Amino acid sequence: MKTPIRNRLEANRRWLEERLKDNFDVVIQDIEHRGKTVAFLVFIEGMADSEAISDHVMAPLLRQEWDHISASQRSEAGDFETVLDAVFSGNGAVFFDNTDKATIVNVRGGTRRGVEEPNSEAVIRGPREGFNENLRTNTALVRFKIQSPNLKMEAFTIGKETRTQVVLAYMEDIIDPGVLREVRERLRKIEIDGILESGYIEEFIEDDSYSPFPQFQYTERPDTAAAQLLEGRFAIFVDGSPFVLMAPVTLMELLQASEDYYERFMIGSMIRILRIAFTLLALYLPGVYVAVMTYHQDMIPTNLLLSIAAAREAIPFPTIVEALIMEVSFEALREASIRLPRTIGQAVSILGALVVGQAAVEAGIVSAPMVIIVSLTGIASFTIPRFNLAITMRMLRFPMMIMAGVFGLFGIVVGMVLITSHLSRLRSFGVPYLSGLAPASPKDKHDLFVRLPWKRQLTRNHEIAHLNRKRMTEPGRMHPEEGRS
Amino acid sequence: MRRAACLLVAASALFLPGCWNRTEVNDLAIVQLSSYDKDGDHYRVAVSFPLVSQMSGTQGGGGGTGGKEGQNNYVESAEAGAIRTALANLQRKLSRRLYFAHRRVMIIGEEMAKLGISEILDNIARFPENRISTFLLIAKGQALDLMQTPVLMERIPAEMFREILGNVMKKPVTVKDIIHAILTEGIDPYTLAFERTKTQTGGRGEDTIAISGLAVFRDDRLVGILDAKHTSGVLLALDQLQRPVFSFQMPGGNKSITAQFMQISSDLEPIVAGGDIRMRLTFTGIYEISTNESEKVLTTYEGSNRVTEAVENQIRKEVSAAVREVQSLGADIFGFGSSLKRSHPGVWKKIGGRWRDLYPHVPVEYRFNIRLEHVGSLNLPIRENVNP
Numbered sequence: 001m002k003t004p005i006r007n008r009l010e011a012n013r014r015w016l017e018e019r020l021k022d023n024f025d026v027v028i029q030d031i032e033h034r035g036k037t038v039a040f041l042v043f044i045e046g047m048a049d050s051e052a053i054s055d056h057v058m059a060p061l062l063r064q065e066w067d068h069i070s071a072s073q074r075s076e077a078g079d080f081e082t083v084l085d086a087v088f089s090g091n092g093a094v095f096f097d098n099t100d101k102a103t104i105v106n107v108r109g110g111t112r113r114g115v116e117e118p119n120s121e122a123v124i125r126g127p128r129e130g131f132n133e134n135l136r137t138n139t140a141l142v143r144f145k146i147q148s149p150n151l152k153m154e155a156f157t158i159g160k161e162t163r164t165q166v167v168l169a170y171m172e173d174i175i176d177p178g179v180l181r182e183v184r185e186r187l188r189k190i191e192i193d194g195i196l197e198s199g200y201i202e203e204f205i206e207d208d209s210y211s212p213f214p215q216f217q218y219t220e221r222p223d224t225a226a227a228q229l230l231e232g233r234f235a236i237f238v239d240g241s242p243f244v245l246m247a248p249v250t251l252m253e254l255l256q257a258s259e260d261y262y263e264r265f266m267i268g269s270m271i272r273i274l275r276i277a278f279t280l281l282a283l284y285l286p287g288v289y290v291a292v293m294t295y296h297q298d299m300i301p302t303n304l305l306l307s308i309a310a311a312r313e314a315i316p317f318p319t320i321v322e323a324l325i326m327e328v329s330f331e332a333l334r335e336a337s338i339r340l341p342r343t344i345g346q347a348v349s350i351l352g353a354l355v356v357g358q359a360a361v362e363a364g365i366v367s368a369p370m371v372i373i374v375s376l377t378g379i380a381s382f383t384i385p386r387f388n389l390a391i392t393m394r395m396l397r398f399p400m401m402i403m404a405g406v407f408g409l410f411g412i413v414v415g416m417v418l419i420t421s422h423l424s425r426l427r428s429f430g431v432p433y434l435s436g437l438a439p440a441s442p443k444d445k446h447d448l449f450v451r452l453p454w455k456r457q458l459t460r461n462h463e464i465a466h467l468n469r470k471r472m473t474e475p476g477r478m479h480p481e482e483g484r485s
Numbered sequence: 486m487r488r489a490a491c492l493l494v495a496a497s498a499l500f501l502p503g504c505w506n507r508t509e510v511n512d513l514a515i516v517q518l519s520s521y522d523k524d525g526d527h528y529r530v531a532v533s534f535p536l537v538s539q540m541s542g543t544q545g546g547g548g549g550t551g552g553k554e555g556q557n558n559y560v561e562s563a564e565a566g567a568i569r570t571a572l573a574n575l576q577r578k579l580s581r582r583l584y585f586a587h588r589r590v591m592i593i594g595e596e597m598a599k600l601g602i603s604e605i606l607d608n609i610a611r612f613p614e615n616r617i618s619t620f621l622l623i624a625k626g627q628a629l630d631l632m633q634t635p636v637l638m639e640r641i642p643a644e645m646f647r648e649i650l651g652n653v654m655k656k657p658v659t660v661k662d663i664i665h666a667i668l669t670e671g672i673d674p675y676t677l678a679f680e681r682t683k684t685q686t687g688g689r690g691e692d693t694i695a696i697s698g699l700a701v702f703r704d705d706r707l708v709g710i711l712d713a714k715h716t717s718g719v720l721l722a723l724d725q726l727q728r729p730v731f732s733f734q735m736p737g738g739n740k741s742i743t744a745q746f747m748q749i750s751s752d753l754e755p756i757v758a759g760g761d762i763r764m765r766l767t768f769t770g771i772y773e774i775s776t777n778e779s780e781k782v783l784t785t786y787e788g789s790n791r792v793t794e795a796v797e798n799q800i801r802k803e804v805s806a807a808v809r810e811v812q813s814l815g816a817d818i819f820g821f822g823s824s825l826k827r828s829h830p831g832v833w834k835k836i837g838g839r840w841r842d843l844y845p846h847v848p849v850e851y852r853f854n855i856r857l858e859h860v861g862s863l864n865l866p867i868r869e870n871v872n873p
Contacts, residue, residue, distance in 0.1 A: 294507045298586030298614070302517075305587060306641075309510040309537040318509055405507070406499050 002079040009097040013040055015080065026087075031061045039096045042083070047090035049109020057092055057105055066096075073106035085163060108136075115141070118220035118242075120387060125262045130220045135165050135239035138222075142169065142235070145226035150174075153237075156187050158201070162194035166201065169225075170234040174460070174468045179248060179429045183234055198238040198245050206247075207427055212395060214388035215428040217254060218243040224258050232465030248431035248464055251423060252448055255279060257385035260451050269450035275383050276449065282380035282393045283419075286323050287400035287412050289373045293319045295408030311367040320405030322366050326374040327401065329356050331394065334378075435463040511537075514559075514581035517643035520628035521568070521605050522594035530571040531562030531629045532583060535641050558642060560633055568608050585612075589643040590620045590650075591660070592679070594628035598700065598707035606664055606705070617661040620650055623700035625680040625710060634681045634694050645694060650677060653696060654725045667705050671822020671833075671840060674702040675723070678710045703816040711810060718807025721800070722766055722819060724751040730775070733799045735792075740778040744796045746770050747858070755825040757832050762843070764821050767852040768800060773859035778868060783860040797853040804851065812845045821847055 006012055013028065020026045025046060031039040039061060043053060060066070077083050083093045083102050090108035115137065118130030131138045139153055150173050156166040168187065170180060186205040195201060198218060206215040219225055220242050225235050228246040236245040255276055260268040292299050293308065300308070315322060333352040337345045357375075360366045377397070384390035396419065403411030426433035435441065436448045443462050446452040459469045518533040539557040563574035576583055591609075593602055609615040624631040636642040650657035658676040666674035680697035683690030699716040701709050711719060720726040732743045749770030756763050774783060774792070783789055811818060822840045826833040836843060 293510060297508070297510055297513065297515075297584065298616075302515075302587045302589065305510065305515065306535060306537055309513070309515065312509070312511050313538040315511070318507070320507075402499075408507075 002081050004079050005077070005083070005095070005100050005102055007098060007100050009037065009040065009095060012095050012102075016042060019080070019084070029058075031058075033064065037097070039094055041092055041094050042087055043092035043107065044087060044090065047088075047110045048092055048107045052107040052109060053092060057094065057107060061094070075104045076101045077104055078102075085157075088163065089165070112137075121219060121221050121224070121258070121385075123221075123257075123259050123262070126258055127221070127223050129222060131222065131225075131242040131244060133240050133242055135167060135237055138237050138242070138244065139167055139169070141222040142225050142229070145222055146171075146229060151229065154184070158187070158190050158192070159195040160191070160193050162196070164195040165239040166195070167237040168234060169229060169237065171229050171232065174230070174232040174465050175234060176232065176430075176464070176467055180234065182429060183236075183247075187236075195238060196240065198236065198241040198243045201236055201238055202245055207429065211422065211426055212392045213251070213423065213426060213433065214254065214386070214392060215247065215249060215426070215433075216388075217246045217249045217386060218388070219246065220244075221258060227258065227261070231460055232468070248429040249433075250428070250431060250435050250463070251389075251433055252436045254386045254389045255384065265451050265453045272451065273449060275385070278380040278383040279389075279393060282377055282384065282390070283397050284400060284412065284416075285377050285380065286327055286373055286397055287404035287415070288409070289370075290320050290323050290401055291404035291408045291412055294405065308367070308369050311369050314364040315367050316365070318405075319370075320401065322370050323373070323401055323405075324398075326356070326366055326370055327377070327398065330374050330378055431463050436461075439463075508582065512581055513584040514579055516583055516585050516588045517641050518590050518592070518632055518646070519585075519588055520562075520592040520594065520624070520632040521597055522628050523597040523600060524564070527564045527566060528568050528571050528597075529562055529564045529629060530568060530575060531560060531632055532575060533558055533560045533632055533642060534583075535559075557640065562629055568605060585615050588616065588619050590622060590646045592622055592624050592628040592632055592646075594624050595626055595678075595707065595710070597628070598623050598702075601705045602663070602702075602707075603667065603705040606660065606667070609660055610664060615660075617664065618659050620647060620657050621660050621663055622646065622650070622658075622676050623678040623707060623710070625678050625697040631679055631681050631694060634692050636694065637691065646679065649679075649694075649696065653677065653727060654720065655727055656725065663702075666702075666818075666820075669820075669823055670837065671817060671824075671826050672820035673704065673816045673818045675719075675816075675818040676700050676702075677716075701811060701814055701816045701818055703814070708814050708816050711807070714803070715807040715810050718803040718805075719811055719818070721749070721768075722751055722804050722808055731796060731799045731803075732776075733795065735779040735795055738779045741776065742774065742779045742792065742795070743776040744772045744792070744799075745775040746772040746855075749855070753819060753821070753824050755821065755828050757825075757829050762825065762832070762836075763848045763850060764819075764824075765850050765852060766804070767854060769854040771856055771858040772796065774857065774861055777860070777863075778866045783857070789857045789860075793855060793857055796855065797851075800853070801851045805849065808849055812847070815841065815845055817844050 025044050027043055027045050029041045030037045078101055086104045087093055092105045092107045094103040112134045113132045115129050115132055117128045150171050152170055152172050154168045158164055158166050190204045202216045203209055225244045229235055233246050260272050297305055337348045340348060357371055361368050361371055381390050381394050400415045403415045423434050424438055436444050441462050446457050455475050458472055460471050514534045516532045516534045520531045522529040536557050536559050561578055563571050565571035565574050636645045639645045663674040666672050678697045678700040679694050682695045684693045698713060699711045699719050700707055717726060721729060728746055730745050732741055734741050749768060752767045754765045756765050
C-alpha cells in the first residue's frame with residue numbers, strides 16, 4: 001500500500017509532519033527563495049552527515065542550482081514509503097514544489113566505531129583490522145581483499161521494524177549454485193520485527209536449531225571472511241553487527257584458525273594437531289577422570305593411584321559430585337569474568353584461583369587432582385579457536401560426566417557413540433558436518449589434520465567447492481642455484 | 486508431550502536400576518603385597534597395603550617427613566582352612582575393600598611351596614582382579630615374616646622387592662610365567678627366593694630383605710633353593726641375568742681380572758645325533774674389562790683373545806656346575822624338554838614319557854660368541870707403571 005507523493009509542497013509537508021510527529025530527531029528544513037518556500041529537506045539528525053547536508057544539499061539549494069545537489073548519489077522516489085525507508089537509513093529527502101517526486105540524497109554519516117583490532121580473534125601474525133558495526137565498511141573491507149567482479153554482494157532488507165540491511169556475499173564462479181539458491185530462499189522467508197545481531201539470522205537459516213553444534217562460523221576478521229569466500233562458502237553481513245556469518249561449515253573447519261595458514265606449514269600443522277587433541281580433552285577429560293577414579297582404578301599406574309588416593313583421603317564428596325561442583329563453579333567464574341569490566345575481571349580471576357583453587361583444596365573440600373583436571377579442561381576449551389564450538393564442548397562435557405558417573409567408561413563410550421552419530425547425521429547447507437573425516441575425502445587431506453605447504457594445496461575443499469576445485473596450477477620447481485648472481 | 490514422557494523414562498533408566506557399583510578410592514585398600522603360608526592344615530594369608538592418609542602427599546609444608554618405618558603400611562593376616570575363607574576372614578577385619586588389581590608382588594612361604602602352589606594359582610587366575618602379571622617369589626622361611634620386614638629405602642615394601650627383582654633379572658617371573666611352566670610339558674617353573682637379613686653396617690644391623698637364591702620347582706612343588714653362586718650361573722643359562730660380572734685369575738698368573746658384561750644372552754638348541762640327545766647353550770655378548778692387574782696388553786689381537794678365552798672358561802665353569810646342580814634336582818627349569826619337543830617332535834613322541842628319567846643325564850655343551858669391546862681408559866695396569 002503505497003502513498004503517492006502529491007504535487008503540492010504544503011500537502012506533502014503536512015503528511016510527513018503527521019507521520020513523523022513526536023520524533024525530536026527528525027528535521028524538516030524549509031528552503032526559501034525570495035520569501036517563498038520552494039522546497040524542504042527531511043533528514044534524521046545524527047544519522048545524516050551534517051557537513052554533507054550543508055555543503056552538498058543546502059548550499060546548492062540556496063543557490064537555486066538544483067542539479068548540483070549531492071553530487072555523489074541521488075535518486076528519485078514517487079511514494080512516501082520509499083522516502084521514509086531512505087530517511088530512516090540516514091539519507092536526506094528533498095521535496096520540491098510542483099513536483100510529485102522526491103529527491104533522495106545520500107548524506108549518510110553519523111558516528112560509528114572505526115576499524116579496530118578484533119577483540120575475539122586476536123592473532124600474532126596476520127592483519128589487525130576487524131569488522132565494525134557499519135555494513136558499508138564491512139563489505140568494503142572484504143572488497144579490499146578480493147578485488148574481483150566475481151565477488152557478488154546481494155542486499156536484503158529484513159525486519160519489519162528495524163529494516164536491517166543484510167548482504168549475502170559469495171564468489172560467483174566458485175560457490176555451488178544450489179547452496180546459493182537455498183540460502184536466498186531461507187533469507188527471504190525470515191519474518192520478524194527486528195534483527196539486532198547476526199545471531200538472529202543464524203538461528204533462522206541454520207539446518208538444525210536443536211543441535212548443540214554450531215552450523216555457522218562467524219568472524220570479526222575480513223581476512224577470514226575472504227578466505228572462506230575463496231573456499232566457495234557464502235558470507236552474510238548484517239548491518240549493526242561486527243560479526244559475519246559463513247557457511248557451509250564442517251567440524252574440522254571450526255578447529256582451524258587463520259594463523260594455521262599464515263605461519264609456516266610445520267608450525268601451523270603442529271598447532272592444529274595440538275588443538276584437535278585438546279578439543280577432545282575438553283570434551284572427555286573430566287568424564288574419563290570420574291570413570292577411572294570410581295570404576296576402573298586398575299587402569300591407573302600404581303604410584304599415580306596412590307598419590308591421588310592420598311589427595312582424596314579426606315574429601316567428603318564422591319568424585320562425580322566433586323567434579324560437578326568444580327566444573328559448574330568454573331563455568332560460573334568464566335561467565336562472571338566476561339561480563340565485568342576489564343579492571344574488575346582481574347579481581348575475579350584472583351578470587352577464582354585463590355578461593356576455588358587453593359583454599360578449597362586446603363580446606364579439604366575438593367582434591368588437588370580434581371583442580372588440575374578442571375583447569376586442564378578449562379585450558380583445553382580455550383584452545384578451540386571458535387567460541388561457539390568451545391561452548392558446545394563445554395556444555396557437552398556435563399552429560400559426559402554424568403554418564404561416566406553412572407556407567408563408568410561404558411557410559412563414556414555410549415556418549416561418544418551418541419555424539420558421533422549425531423555429528424554424522426548433521427548437515428550444513430547440504431554439506432556433511434564431518435566431511436573430511438566421514439565421508440573421508442583423501443583429496444582434502446592436504447588441509448585437514450595438517451596443513452601442507454601452499455604449493456601443495458592445488459585444490460579447494462572438494463565437498464564445498466565441488467564445481468570449481470582448482471586453486472592454482474602446479475608451481476614449477478625452484479632452482480636454488482640460480483638465485484645467486 | 487509423548488516425547489517428553491519418553492525422555493523422562495529413558496533418563497530415569499540411568500538412575501533407577503541402582504546398578505551403581507561405584508567405589509571411591511578412599512574406600513579401597515590398595516593391596517601391594519600379599520603372602521601365603523601354611524601352618525599345619527591351616528592357610529595363613531596376609532596383605533600389606535599403604536595407609537594413603539599417612540603418605541606424604543598433598544601437604545608439602547615443612548621438612549622432617551621421614552617418619553618411622555612401617556608407619557605408612559598396614560599389614561594384616563588371617564587364617565582358615567581354605568585360601569578364600571582366609572581372605573574373607575581378613576576382609577572382615579578391615580574397613581576398606583581389599584583391592585588386588587595393584588598388587589605387585591606375592592610371596593609364598595617355603596613350607597607351603599614345598600607342598601605345591603597350584604591351589605594358590607587357581608585362586609588367582611580365577612578372579613580377574615588378581616593380575617597374573619604380579620611377580621611371584623618364594624620366602625625362605627615364613628612368608629609373613631619376610632613381608633613384615635621394615636623397608637626403609639622405599640615408600641612401599643612391594644617396591645623394594647620389585648626393584649631388586651628388576652635389577653637382577655631381565656624378566657622377573659610373574660604368576661603367568663609360573664602357570665605357563667606348570668601347564669607346559671617339558672619345562673618346570675623357577676623364581677627367586679628372598680630372605681630376611683640384617684644390613685651389614687658393622688655392629689647392629691637393621692632388618693632388611695635380600696635375595697637368598699633361586700627357587701627351583703618340579704611341577705608345582707618347590708624342590709630346592711640354590712645358593713648364590715649357582716643362582717647366577719643358572720640365571721645366565723636361563724638368559725635372565727642382568728649385566729653379570731666375572732672376576733677370576735688368568736691361567737698361569739695369580740692376579741685377577743674382571744670382566745663386566747654389557748649385554749649377554751643365551752640360546753638353547755637341542756641337538757639329536759643318532760640316538761644321542763644333547764643340549765647346546767650358546768652365549769652371545771659384549772663385555773668390558775673393569776679391572777685388570779694381569780694381562781699387560783689388551784689392545785692387541787692376541788691379548789684380547791687370551792682374555793676372551795679365559796672369560797669363556799670361567800663362564801663354562803660356573804654355568805656347568807649350576808646346570809648340573811639343577812639337573813640333579815630333577816627339575817627342568819631350562820625347558821630342555823619343551824625345546825626338544827618343539828624342534829624334534831618325532832623324537833619327543835618316543836622319549837617324552839621317559840623324560841623325567843632322562844633329564845638328569847642329558848649332556849650340555851657350551852658355545853661362545855663373546856667379544857671384548859672396552860678396556861677402560863687405562864691400557865696397562867697401573868702397577869706396571871709404578872716401578873719400571
